[in-house]
Amino acid sequence: MKKLTLLTLVFGLVGLVPLAHADRLADIKKAGVLRVAAFDANPPFGFVDAKSKKIVGLDVDYADALAKKLGVKLEIVPTNPANRIPLLSAGKVDLVFANFTITEERAKVVNFSIPYFASGTQFIAKKGTLTSPEQLSGLRIGVDKGTTNEIQLREQFPKATLVAYDDTPFAFTALRNGNVQAISQDGPKLIGLLANVPDRDKYEIPPFAISQDYIGVGAPKGETALTELVNTTLRELEADGRAQKIYDAWFGPTTKTPLKRIFKIGDKT
Amino acid sequence: MDSSLISTFLADGFLAPKYLGWLLDGWLMTLWASLLVVLASTLLGMAFAAARESGRAPLAHAAGVYVALFRNTPLLVQLFFWYFGVPALLPEGVLAWLNGTHALAVGSTELLRWPSFEFLSAIVGLVAYSTAYVGEDIRSGLRGVPASQRIAATALGFTPLQALRYVVLPQALRIAMPPLLGQYMNILKNTSLGMAIGLMELSYRARQAEAETWKTFQVYGVATLLYIVAIAALEVLAHGLQRRNARRSR
Structure with a gap:
């Protein structure tokens, strides 16, 4: 009888432990x-x-x-x-x-x-030049080397010309110079970049994304x-x-x- | 490589044909760019050496300043200048034209296509940089030809230009050949810096393939081999030329 109580107690405890943690x-x-x-x-x-x-x-x-x-x-x-x-x-x-x-x-x-929250692959382009993803196929697009953005663009828009730079500020300079017509990165990163640009009024982030990462x-x-x-x-x-x-x-x-x-x-x- | 390395290599699988194709494309671009830079910098280098040795002070000075400018700054910075800096100075229309696609086509087959701005600025940057080195090597060759050769040529009724073209330069190039071939190898390796401004050469393609496959070892292994093959070909050429020179001067 005593043994049984002990056993019940042990089983009870074992049962209790995960229960206590599970809530x-x-x-x-x-x-x-x-x-x-x-x-x-x-x-x-x-x-x-x-x-x-x-x-x-x-x-x-x-x-x-x-x-x-x-x-x-x-x-x-x-x-x-x-x-x-x-x-x-x-x-x-x-x-x-x-x-x-x-x-x-x-x-x-x-x-x-x-x-x-979702952060997706978005773009910066000169105002009014990029309104829909279909246009991307005909553009030269600056990307950061080795990013998922680059890979997604290559897979989804094989006709677009991609130029890969070492980082986003380089890509943005190329956009300013007119070497590329759009640059691509995660939306929140692009907006952070644009915030520090003196002539940011000339550029915009079109409200579409070609992929989403969910937070x-x-x-x-x-x-x-x-x-x-x-x-x-x-x-x-x-x-x-x-x-x-x-x-x-x-x-x-x-x-x-x-x-x-x-x-x-x-x-x- | 020990056996465990080999087995991981095989277990990982080798690169898919698509990525090998990328690397091969990149290699061809490396070779093409190197060839253009070698030809252009050799021609310009001769003019440069002639200017430095012309004995005319303003010309020699200008060439001296050129050497100082292009040899004393890093090539990467120079490439950034040509690609990111120069466009800021160009009028907008010119730049738009340079960046556009212009093709010479007969019917639907494209014969010639205007190269990308990335390609143009990389070539210009590499030529400007390499000319300073190649020019100095040619100049050292010129100085290695005894002055009596030129004087003798003049005595035989050669004009100074003829003396240079038919007497001095052939000897000078023979003297300059070994260092020049070393310089050409440098040019081939230097093209890899073009990746920073979007020149789609071997290193750029390797990085691209690596980012997609994560097969770092295989990708850079193949890229290294391709570089070695190109350099080895140059070395074989150098040996051949040296043997020919040795026979001739006997």
């Missing part, structure tokens, strides 16, 4: 704190604000909205790209909001929410309840217009980096 959501509510990993040097997604010395950005705004929904305090843990998965697996953070591109490889070790929230593997809550919250934010507001705060027409929003939450699940 991070309950833990967060109990602790009253949501710990989120965010970038501290990747504007405008996550970076240290020069005035307040706090980490701010688009990712942080989304994390903040989620903490409000849960009714808990938000604690930001600074991270770099390489630390995102280790922080999650080691249980140091509950979620990752750090321009986290959804890939099959990563999905094996973390849970991803539905995407809340999602990372949660610990197997935390279904937490992932579901993130998904519901993201959909709510889109439905009540708060997602658009967050976007406009960082990429809206009045910001230094105006980029037309071509992806909305729920466009891809």
Whole structure:
């Protein structure tokens, strides 16, 4: 009889351990704190604000909205790209909001929410010269050597002439000189580049992308309840217009980096 | 290479024909560009050497300044200048024309096509740079011909130009041949810097193939072999010429 009780106890404990870990959501509510990993040097997604010395950005705004929904305090843990998965697996953070591109490889070790941002292969061209992807076939296009942008363009538009440069500023100089008619990179990178160009009024980023990388929230593997809550919250934010507001705060027409929003939450699940 | 390296090499698979084709295309571009630069810089180099040895101060000075300018700055910077800098000075219409496609065609078959601006600026940059070196090698050859040769030619009634063309230059080129061939090898290797301004030569193509296949070892292995083959061909040529020279001077 005694043996049996012990056995039940052992089995009970074994059963309990994964159960206790599998509900991070309950833990967060109990602790009253949501710990989120965010970038501290990747504007405008996550970076240290020069005035307040706090980490701010688009990712942080989304994390903040989620903490409000849960009714808990938000604690930001600074991270770099390489630390995102280790922080999650080691249980140091509950979620990752750090321009986290959804890939099959990563999905094996973390849970991803539905995407809340997409960064795609886009273009800079002189104003009014490029309006649709079909035009690309007849153009000379500057790309960065070895990027996925170059490979995508070659595969999708074999008739376009590609000239590969060592980095984006070189490609942009070639565009200015007229050696190429468009240059290609990820949208957010292009807008960051354009922000620092003195004659930026002459150029534009046409509102289309030829491919998309989807950015999602990372949660610990197997935390279904937490992932579901993130998904519901993201959909709510889109439905009540708060997602658009967050976007406009960082990429809206009045910001230094105006980029037309071509992806909305729920466009891809 | 030990056996484990060989087995990973084979397990990884070799490059697909498509990528080998890219590398071959790049190699042909390297050879074509090298040939043009060698020919142009040799012709210009002769004129340059003649200017330096002309004994006319302004001409010799100008040539001296040229050497200082082109030998004392890195080739990469010069290529950036020709490709990114010069267009800022050209009128917009000229540049648009240079960048456009102009082809000479009979019916639907294209005979000649105006080269890309990347190609033009790479060739111009390499020729300008190489002329400074090739010209100095030719000049050292000129100086290696004893002055008595020229004087004797003049005594025989040759004009100074004739003396240069028929007496001095043939001997000077023979003396200059070994360093010149070394210079031509440099030119061939220097074309690889053209990749920085979009010249689709071997190194550019290798980088492209590497980015798509991730087969770094295979890609650069093949590229290295292709460079070696080209340089070896030049070396064989050099040996042949030297043997011929040795026979002649006996």
